[in-house]
Amino acid sequence: MAGANTSANTMLLNRGFVREPFLPDPARWNDVYDMLCGHCANKADCGLIEAMLAFAQGRTREWPENAWVTDLGTSATCLSYAPIRGETISRQRLDALAHTPDEALPHVCGGCAAKKGTEASVALHTQRDYRAAVRDQSEFTCHEDPENKRLCGGWCRAVQRKEV
Numbered sequence: 409m410a411g412a413n414t415s416a417n418t419m420l421l422n423r424g425f426v427r428e429p430f431l432p433d434p435a436r437w438n439d440v441y442d443m444l445c446g447h448c449a450n451k452a453d454c455g456l457i458e459a460m461l462a463f464a465q466g467r468t469r470e471w472p473e474n475a476w477v478t479d480l481g482t483s484a485t486c487l488s489y490a491p492i493r494g495e496t497i498s499r500q501r502l503d504a505l506a507h508t509p510d511e512a513l514p515h516v517c518g519g520c521a522a523k524k525g526t527e528a529s530v531a532l533h534t535q536r537d538y539r540a541a542v543r544d545q546s547e548f549t550c551h552e553d554p555e556n557k558r559l560c561g562g563w564c565r566a567v568q569r570k571e572v
């Protein structure tokens with residue numbers, strides 16, 4: 409992204425990956441917005457969106473701090489992304505989960521957010537969603553389930569271990 413003031417946003421991550429401001433092609437803007445802002449708790453009153461649009465439209469030369477940046481897992485993430493708080497599952501379901509043997513839990517899929525080395529395990533917004541869901545004991549479903557109903561195997565085991 410030539411011309412942007414990147415110094416404040418550039419961050420060195422593991423494996424030498426450097427986060428830099430991320431301005432999508434105009435044709436991809438809506439996709440990135442849906443992926444990030446569409447699931448973000450800050451969406452209703454976020455000033456970053458207008459500030460990024462101002463940059464995209466040449467009204468400012470400053471890319472806002474803590475806005476969209478490149479990501480190791482997905483192509484883009486937002487440093488200010490905030491998970492939407494989910495509803496804690498019932499005590500009955502928590503008790504049932506606590507007593508479910510490992511072999512009866514949903515399997516941990518190949519791209520699980522809880523599995524080291526997966527894209528989801530290093531995507532900033534996905535990790536924030538995952539950790540919030542474990543902390544809050546709110547449902548986190550497997551991305552491989554086309555119906556988005558099956559619980560994430562990694563989440564089940566983390567909640568069992570009370571990783572909160």
Ligand code: SF4
Nearest residue numbers: 445448451454486488
């Ligand atoms: S904080 Fe980031 S992801 Fe959330 S609404 Fe604002 S720009 Fe979008």
